[in-house]
Amino acid sequence: MTRFSFDTLRRYPDAEAVNLYAVDATDRLLLREAEAELRPSSCGQLVVVNDQYGALTLGAAAEYGLTGIRVHQDPLTGEQALANNAEHTGLAGSYRSLPLDADLISGARVVLVQAPKSIDALREIVELVARHAAEDVTMYVGGRVKHLTRAVNEVLAESFEQVHASLAAQKSRVITGRGKLPITSEPSFPRRRLEPETGLWVCAYGMAFAGLKLDLGTRRLLTQLDRLPSEPGTAVDLGCGTGILAASIARARPALSVIATDQSAAAVASAAETMRANGLQDRVSMLRDDAMSTLADGSVDVILCNPPFHLGNSVHTGAALKMFRAAGRVLRPGGQLWTVFNSHLAHQPALERYVGATRVADRDPKFTVTVSRRR
Known part of the structure; x- marks a missing residue:
């Protein structure tokens, strides 16, 4: 197993400062909440969306021995930071960066998402998961408590039978969706x-x-x-x-x-x-x-x-x-x-x-x- 520490991760080439961090409590809580489903047999079935600087992707690779992780990060600097962090932690071959589309999500059984700022962004991700992930997929959406409004639960409830909120930890929370519902509408985006x-x-x-x-x-x-x-x-x-x-x-x-x-x-x-x-x-x-x-x-x-x-x-x-x-x-x-x-x-x-x-x-x-x- 690769030796790994969140403390070694950097934001570079994004801005770096004493009040800017490459990993937060939400990253750790998402991995902990999904722990029961993150095992070597899940290789190729984990998708990570909106990973800020690679903590989710590399944490899953190092802590649970996963490879074939599919990742989408909207900012180019996020992709570059993940690549840099993967290189210096010896995990460069554990993931692939892909566009936010069907190929990213197809067949996924576990989806980890750092909650985006807008509900539209979350809805686009949830719709793709509902259309293209495995039938038994579990989706975990994590964020700071103050940003996880009731609308997050409502968007997940549009596509999942069961929506559950975790206990808060260090001002973060994870909302989990299980049991995909039948798709009844056309894609909303663009x-x-x-x-x-x-x-x-x-x-x-x-x-x-x-x-x-x-x-x-x-x-x-x-x-x-x-x-x-x-x-x-x-x-x-x-x-x-x-x-x-x-x-x-x-x-x-x-x-x-x-x-x-x-x-x-x-x-x-x-x-x-x-x-x-x-x-x-x-x-x-x-x-x-x-x-x-x-x-x-x-x-x-x-x-x-x-x-x-x-x-x-x-x-x-x-x-x-x-x-x-x-x-x-x-x-x-x-x-x-x-x-x-x-x-x-x-x-x-x-x-x-x-x-x-x-x-x-x-x-x-x-x-x-x-x-x-x-x-």
């Missing part, structure tokens, strides 16, 4: 809506940020599109979400070649559906990447960015700063970075440092829009 302010069809998978809504920060950036360069060049929607901004750039500036990029698998898949729904699939290319790491230095003319200010459930500027550094590398000299952020955040000095001269283009008590010119 969802689609005609967004009235933009006139665009918006498509969204469950884990896509903001879902079918127009995010308030994105709405603010949209007011600046007529100030973008009109000559031929390349524009990047950095952190594209469902692709509303990328689609709007493509319509407003036909001379620009547009790249929609995000580290979220659900975001990139949603944006691709949004482009197809609006006939823009030939104008906008999709890229799942972490902060434009695969784009060449000095290769882009304009970047638009609505950066996150959370990492998981923690308020942290690490993701935004990583995006600003990347923009400084990828923009050509004289290229523009348009950024929107909450007005209380002191991002302007970082933009000056990593990109170049930065001015406020629009501001109110809620949002600030800046434009930075690459030095």
